[in-house]
Amino acid sequence: MKSKWWLISLAVCLLVACLSPLASSSPDGLERVAEDKGFISLAGAAPFQVIADYVFPGIENEALATILAGIIGTLILFGVAYGLAWLLKSRRGERLRET
């Protein structure tokens, strides 16, 4: 079962994502400075929106929409970083076998 530690860790990450509706909705450090010092209006809108501001579109319950966005992002990042690491690692193995 020792090799399954990352499954438990991933479950913990998903649990953390489920806490996301409890997050403070106050502006973060940079947003606060931009508001106070009067340059927040320079910020432009994104040219396209997928899951903008961590709220899954089309769901009325905002807490649920936030949790869903969090779970999707957490799974995507696990997959992308795992896949990238696997690609980088495995290419090294192939090169070793060739030489």
Place this chain on the structure above:
Amino acid sequence: MHIPDGFLNIATVATTYAVSAGGVGNAVRVANKKLGEKQVPLMGILAAFIFAAQMLNFPIAGGTSGHFLGAALAAILLGPWAAVLIMSCVLLAQCLIFQDGGLLALGANIFNMGLIASFSSYYIYRLVTLLMGDGRRGILVGGFAGAWVSVFLAAIFCALELAVSGASPMGIVLPAMAGVHALIGIGEGLITGAVLSLVLATRADLLQLQRI
């Protein structure tokens, strides 16, 4: 600390994209040479954890919030180049999918929260564990100090980019960003310390992996 589009001028956008592209390219080369089988699942877990934890904004003084960065945690466990890769994955996904951080500002965001945060925290951690030994105390103090410095320095560089871009004068934006993030850095240090202490209690062997 994700910079949206509109804050940076084109020269700053171009410069930070060039530096970050070079940094990420080198991170790929180093990982290609040194990344071992054992690090692969940890890379995935750290990226997933950093994304999820970054959503949990915690309140600090005066109606302002801060959130975890995670570069220090990744750099301490896997090394600075691996941390650059992880942070780049997180920032790219946040930019493309969640519209957090601008497309043009992505280079600057990877520079501040990837390169600067990873390398500063890694060397501060190394210095502290060198001075205090790499027992539990050294690891936790080094983790806290590295994490605080990573947020503080990332904010300083963010302020410099804003000032150079003409968004706000240096004398105003630099102390403001430094002040707020000196507080947010304490949160970063506490979360990094808590996770490191959890790793020490459950999988202390993860702290013995080769760092890249």
